[in-house]
Amino acid sequence: MERTLGTVVRGLRGPIIHKGDNIEDIVVNTVLHSAEAEGISIENRDIVTITESIVARAQGNYATIDDIATDVREKFQEETVGVIFPILSRNRFANCLRGIARGAKNVVLMLSYPSDEVGNHLVDLDELDEKGINPWTDVLTEEEFRKHFGHKKHPFTGVDYIDYYKSLIEAEKATCKVIFSNNPKTILDYTKNVLTCDIHSRSRTKRILTDNGAQNVYGLDDILAKSINGSGFNTEYGLLGSNKATEESVKLFPNNCQPIVDGIQAKIKNETGKTIEVMVYGDGAFKDPVGKIWELADPVVSPAYTKGLDGTPNEVKLKYLADNNFADLKGDALKQAISEYIENKNEDLVGAMEAQGTTPRKLTDLIGSLSDLTSGSGDKGTPIVYIQGYFDNYTK
Numbered sequence: 496m497e498r499t500l501g502t503v504v505r506g507l508r509g510p511i512i513h514k515g516d517n518i519e520d521i522v523v524n525t526v527l528h529s530a531e532a533e534g535i536s537i538e539n540r541d542i543v544t545i546t547e548s549i550v551a552r553a554q555g556n557y558a559t560i561d562d563i564a565t566d567v568r569e570k571f572q573e574e575t576v577g578v579i580f581p582i583l584s585r586n587r588f589a590n591c592l593r594g595i596a597r598g599a600k601n602v603v604l605m606l607s608y609p610s611d612e613v614g615n616h617l618v619d620l621d622e623l624d625e626k627g628i629n630p631w632t633d634v635l636t637e638e639e640f641r642k643h644f645g646h647k648k649h650p651f652t653g654v655d656y657i658d659y660y661k662s663l664i665e666a667e668k669a670t671c672k673v674i675f676s677n678n679p680k681t682i683l684d685y686t687k688n689v690l691t692c693d694i695h696s697r698s699r700t701k702r703i704l705t706d707n708g709a710q711n712v713y714g715l716d717d718i719l720a721k722s723i724n725g726s727g728f729n730t731e732y733g734l735l736g737s738n739k740a741t742e743e744s745v746k747l748f749p750n751n752c753q754p755i756v757d758g759i760q761a762k763i764k765n766e767t768g769k770t771i772e773v774m775v776y777g778d779g780a781f782k783d784p785v786g787k788i789w790e791l792a793d794p795v796v797s798p799a800y801t802k803g804l805d806g807t808p809n810e811v812k813l814k815y816l817a818d819n820n821f822a823d824l825k826g827d828a829l830k831q832a833i834s835e836y837i838e839n840k841n842e843d844l845v846g847a848m849e850a851q852g853t854t855p856r857k858l859t860d861l862i863g864s865l866s867d868l869t870s871g872s873g874d875k876g877t878p879i880v881y882i883q884g885y886f887d888n889y890t891k
Contacts, residue, residue: 507525555727574601583654808858
């Protein structure tokens with residue numbers, strides 16, 4: 496019988512992970528148990544993805560707010576600190592901000608507007624137009640922002656992030672001034688000591704600040720890049736990718752994941768004789784059409800993956816072939832012509848008309864988005880995702 500399924504994605508239910516658990520064995524056992532229970536035939540080039548959260552939990556990669564405060568204090572010596580371009584998130588940034596404020600006496604909080612870099616809006620762009628405000632050139636004080644736009648609450652969380660972030664800072668006995676600007680240089684009118692909290696644009700922001708006279712410039716990736724008093728840490732990303740764990744702690748992005756994915760691949764090969772691909776994933780990248788959020792708060796989609804997941808797709812567009820190359824064919828003749836075209840397609844289709852409209856993203860970014868949507872962020876209980884047929888095409 497002709498195969499009727501293409502890519503199949505399954506969220507696998509696994510145990511609750513604790514510090515010290517052997518994450519490699521847990522993932523392998525979960526995959527093998529699910530395959531047996533559900534009648535899944537493990538094949539070469541199947542993909543197992545593991546959410547970064549359970550990897551970090553198994554590693555015990557946690558830190559306290561006091562650990563954050565200690566690192567901030569050591570770096571800035573309790574000078575006035577400009578905290579710029581944070582994302583608007585209770586889960587992602589609130590505890591980080593508390594630690595920053597606990598380690599500083601005075602904070603100038605500079606928020607980007609109309610939204611943060613991942614799409615959380617403080618104000619609608621249309622409202623800026625109505626008020627004649629240019630977010631690329633105009634700097635607003637808190638009073639000016641309130642005069643123009645009043646008190647705005649996030650449509651999903653119901654939080655006024657200006658009031659919320661200010662209250663967190665002041666609760667740590669630090670002073671707080673709030674300003675609004677999209678130009679990194681603005682903060683230098685208030686302090687030469689800057690902690691930039693943007694994620695994907697952080698290198699550019701650091702460069703601009705350094706080139707324009709900042710004295711001490713750090714990013715969130717520099718905070719907890721090493722252990723503080725035995726805390727968790729991340730050598731490459733620091734606090735980036737962290738989440739709230741408890742009221743006094745954060746879970747950091749996992750460290751040194753490459754041996755884990757390679758180990759899982761080797762163990763499944765040993766058990767089944769099949770070579771699968773393995774990756775650890777964080778946030779995918781997809782825009783919510785209502786809230787306008789990009790859902791890309793982790794520094795990378797995948798901190799580690801096996802070598803078979805390198806690269807980008809090399810695909811042709813079926814509808815283009817049907818409407819153009821083989822417009823005069825139908826039925827079996829059309830199917831055969833397209834199949835032969837796919838089987839003989841060039842190894843590099845960049846720029847080819849037949850490939851227009853396909854997705855030129857990294858495989859790990861595409862698979863990470865697929866996995867993130869499958870596992871969700873709530874109570875599904877499927878932190879391991881098993882994907883089959885991802886590399887298949889119309890001819891398989």
